[in-house]
Amino acid sequence: MTTPKRERIASTIILPAERIAQLRTFAEAEGITITELIERWINAEIAAERLPDILPNFEVTAVEGRVWFTVKDFSFPTMTPVQAEQIADALLEIAEAKDTVGKKAMFGTGEDEISLKVARKRRGVLISGEDVQTKRAVKASLTPGMARDLARIIRNEAAKAAKYYAEEE
Numbered sequence: 001m002t003t004p005k006r007e008r009i010a011s012t013i014i015l016p017a018e019r020i021a022q023l024r025t026f027a028e029a030e031g032i033t034i035t036e037l038i039e040r041w042i043n044a045e046i047a048a049e050r051l052p053d054i055l056p057n058f059e060v061t062a063v064e065g066r067v068w069f070t071v072k073d074f075s076f077p078t079m080t081p082v083q084a085e086q087i088a089d090a091l092l093e094i095a096e097a098k099d100t101v102g103k104k105a106m107f108g109t110g111e112d113e114i115s116l117k118v119a120r121k122r123r124g125v126l127i128s129g130e131d132v133q134t135k136r137a138v139k140a141s142l143t144p145g146m147a148r149d150l151a152r153i154i155r156n157e158a159a160k161a162a163k164y165y166a167e168e169e
Helices: 017-030 034-047 081-096 144-168
Strands: 058-063 066-071 104-107 114-121 124-131 136-142
Touching (some): 017 034, 034 144, 081 104, 081 124, 081 144, 136 144
Antiparallel strands (some): 058 066, 114 124, 124 136
16 A cells, blocks of 8 residues: 655755855845745846746746636636736735734635635745635645745736737727
8 A cells, every 4th residue: 555645845955064054144144044045046046047937836827818827736717917916916915024913815705716815824925725616725835035926927927918908909
Protein backbone atom coordinates (compact mmCIF):
# COMPACT_ATOMS: atom_id res chain seq x y z
CA MET A 1 0.00 0.00 0.00
CA THR A 2 1.39 3.38 -0.96
CA THR A 3 0.84 6.54 1.01
CA PRO A 4 -0.34 9.56 -0.98
CA LYS A 5 2.46 12.02 -1.55
CA ARG A 6 2.03 15.07 0.66
CA GLU A 7 2.38 18.40 -1.10
CA ARG A 8 5.29 20.36 0.28
CA ILE A 9 4.32 23.96 1.00
CA ALA A 10 7.80 25.16 1.95
CA SER A 11 11.34 24.08 1.35
CA THR A 12 14.53 24.08 3.33
CA ILE A 13 17.74 25.52 1.93
CA ILE A 14 20.91 24.24 3.53
CA LEU A 15 23.74 26.76 3.69
CA PRO A 16 26.94 26.82 5.69
CA ALA A 17 26.57 28.65 9.02
CA GLU A 18 28.93 31.34 7.75
CA ARG A 19 26.62 32.16 4.84
CA ILE A 20 23.59 32.24 7.14
CA ALA A 21 25.47 34.68 9.39
CA GLN A 22 26.21 36.86 6.36
CA LEU A 23 22.58 36.78 5.25
CA ARG A 24 21.38 37.69 8.76
CA THR A 25 23.85 40.58 8.94
CA PHE A 26 22.77 41.86 5.53
CA ALA A 27 19.04 41.51 6.34
CA GLU A 28 19.44 43.20 9.74
CA ALA A 29 21.31 46.09 8.12
CA GLU A 30 18.36 46.51 5.74
CA GLY A 31 15.82 46.14 8.57
CA ILE A 32 14.15 43.15 6.92
CA THR A 33 13.99 39.38 7.24
CA ILE A 34 16.11 36.94 5.24
CA THR A 35 12.96 35.96 3.33
CA GLU A 36 12.33 39.59 2.38
CA LEU A 37 15.98 39.92 1.33
CA ILE A 38 15.67 36.93 -1.00
CA GLU A 39 12.38 38.30 -2.36
CA ARG A 40 14.15 41.57 -3.20
CA TRP A 41 16.77 39.65 -5.15
CA ILE A 42 14.09 37.73 -7.03
CA ASN A 43 12.26 40.98 -7.89
CA ALA A 44 15.52 42.55 -9.07
CA GLU A 45 16.00 39.60 -11.43
CA ILE A 46 12.41 39.98 -12.69
CA ALA A 47 12.99 43.70 -13.28
CA ALA A 48 16.21 42.87 -15.16
CA GLU A 49 14.18 40.35 -17.22
CA ARG A 50 16.38 37.44 -16.19
CA LEU A 51 13.37 35.77 -14.54
CA PRO A 52 9.83 35.71 -15.93
CA ASP A 53 7.27 37.79 -14.04
CA ILE A 54 5.26 34.84 -12.80
CA LEU A 55 4.54 33.25 -9.45
CA PRO A 56 4.56 29.44 -9.61
CA ASN A 57 1.20 27.87 -8.63
CA PHE A 58 -0.59 31.18 -9.40
CA GLU A 59 -1.52 31.48 -13.06
CA VAL A 60 -2.94 34.78 -14.28
CA THR A 61 -3.72 35.25 -17.97
CA ALA A 62 -5.57 37.83 -20.02
CA VAL A 63 -7.68 36.35 -22.82
CA GLU A 64 -10.10 38.34 -24.98
CA GLY A 65 -10.83 41.05 -22.45
CA ARG A 66 -11.11 38.75 -19.44
CA VAL A 67 -8.64 37.69 -16.74
CA TRP A 68 -8.25 34.03 -15.85
CA PHE A 69 -6.93 33.22 -12.36
CA THR A 70 -5.89 29.76 -11.21
CA VAL A 71 -4.37 28.82 -7.86
CA LYS A 72 -2.70 25.42 -8.02
CA ASP A 73 -5.36 23.44 -9.95
CA PHE A 74 -8.36 25.53 -8.82
CA SER A 75 -9.72 27.91 -11.47
CA PHE A 76 -11.79 30.91 -10.47
CA PRO A 77 -14.45 32.32 -12.81
CA THR A 78 -13.06 34.73 -15.39
CA MET A 79 -12.96 38.34 -14.29
CA THR A 80 -13.35 41.68 -15.98
CA PRO A 81 -10.33 43.98 -15.80
CA VAL A 82 -12.13 45.99 -13.09
CA GLN A 83 -12.76 42.89 -10.97
CA ALA A 84 -9.13 41.84 -11.38
CA GLU A 85 -8.02 45.31 -10.23
CA GLN A 86 -10.24 44.97 -7.15
CA ILE A 87 -8.56 41.68 -6.25
CA ALA A 88 -5.13 43.25 -6.80
CA ASP A 89 -6.16 46.15 -4.52
CA ALA A 90 -7.29 43.71 -1.81
CA LEU A 91 -4.03 41.76 -2.05
CA LEU A 92 -2.00 44.95 -1.64
CA GLU A 93 -4.09 46.27 1.24
CA ILE A 94 -3.87 42.99 3.14
CA ALA A 95 -0.16 42.52 2.37
CA GLU A 96 0.55 46.00 3.74
CA ALA A 97 -1.69 45.61 6.83
CA LYS A 98 0.28 45.96 10.04
CA ASP A 99 -2.41 44.41 12.21
CA THR A 100 -3.06 40.75 11.52
CA VAL A 101 -6.55 40.55 12.98
CA GLY A 102 -9.67 40.81 10.88
CA LYS A 103 -8.21 41.94 7.54
CA LYS A 104 -9.96 40.07 4.74
CA ALA A 105 -11.73 40.54 1.44
CA MET A 106 -14.39 38.29 -0.09
CA PHE A 107 -15.44 38.05 -3.71
CA GLY A 108 -18.41 36.03 -4.99
CA THR A 109 -20.14 35.24 -1.72
CA GLY A 110 -23.43 34.00 -3.20
CA GLU A 111 -24.67 30.47 -2.51
CA ASP A 112 -24.21 29.28 -6.09
CA GLU A 113 -20.90 30.98 -6.75
CA ILE A 114 -17.24 30.30 -6.42
CA SER A 115 -15.85 32.49 -3.68
CA LEU A 116 -12.38 33.96 -3.42
CA LYS A 117 -11.12 35.11 -0.03
CA VAL A 118 -7.93 37.01 0.73
CA ALA A 119 -7.02 37.29 4.41
CA ARG A 120 -4.13 38.15 6.66
CA LYS A 121 -2.88 35.11 8.58
CA ARG A 122 -0.22 35.92 11.17
CA ARG A 123 2.67 37.38 9.17
CA GLY A 124 1.42 36.04 5.85
CA VAL A 125 -1.47 36.26 3.41
CA LEU A 126 -3.91 33.44 2.72
CA ILE A 127 -5.86 33.04 -0.53
CA SER A 128 -8.69 30.55 -0.48
CA GLY A 129 -11.38 29.59 -2.89
CA GLU A 130 -14.45 27.40 -2.67
CA ASP A 131 -16.87 26.11 -5.25
CA VAL A 132 -20.12 25.59 -3.35
CA GLN A 133 -21.62 23.34 -6.03
CA THR A 134 -18.70 20.93 -6.49
CA LYS A 135 -17.32 21.22 -2.93
CA ARG A 136 -13.84 21.83 -4.35
CA ALA A 137 -11.61 24.18 -2.40
CA VAL A 138 -8.11 25.60 -2.42
CA LYS A 139 -5.89 27.36 0.10
CA ALA A 140 -2.53 28.93 -0.58
CA SER A 141 -0.23 30.86 1.73
CA LEU A 142 1.93 33.73 0.54
CA THR A 143 4.42 36.05 2.12
CA PRO A 144 3.41 39.71 1.96
CA GLY A 145 6.07 40.11 -0.75
CA MET A 146 4.52 37.31 -2.80
CA ALA A 147 1.08 38.92 -2.39
CA ARG A 148 2.50 42.21 -3.72
CA ASP A 149 4.04 40.32 -6.65
CA LEU A 150 0.73 38.58 -7.38
CA ALA A 151 -1.09 41.93 -7.25
CA ARG A 152 1.39 43.34 -9.80
CA ILE A 153 0.92 40.31 -12.07
CA ILE A 154 -2.87 40.60 -11.84
CA ARG A 155 -2.70 44.34 -12.64
CA ASN A 156 -0.49 43.67 -15.67
CA GLU A 157 -2.93 41.08 -17.00
CA ALA A 158 -5.91 43.34 -16.24
CA ALA A 159 -4.24 46.07 -18.32
CA LYS A 160 -3.82 43.61 -21.21
CA ALA A 161 -7.48 42.60 -20.90
CA ALA A 162 -8.59 46.24 -20.86
CA LYS A 163 -6.58 46.86 -24.06
CA TYR A 164 -8.72 44.23 -25.77
CA TYR A 165 -11.80 46.41 -25.20
CA ALA A 166 -9.99 49.50 -26.51
CA GLU A 167 -8.96 47.63 -29.68
CA GLU A 168 -12.52 46.37 -30.22
CA GLU A 169 -13.90 49.93 -30.39
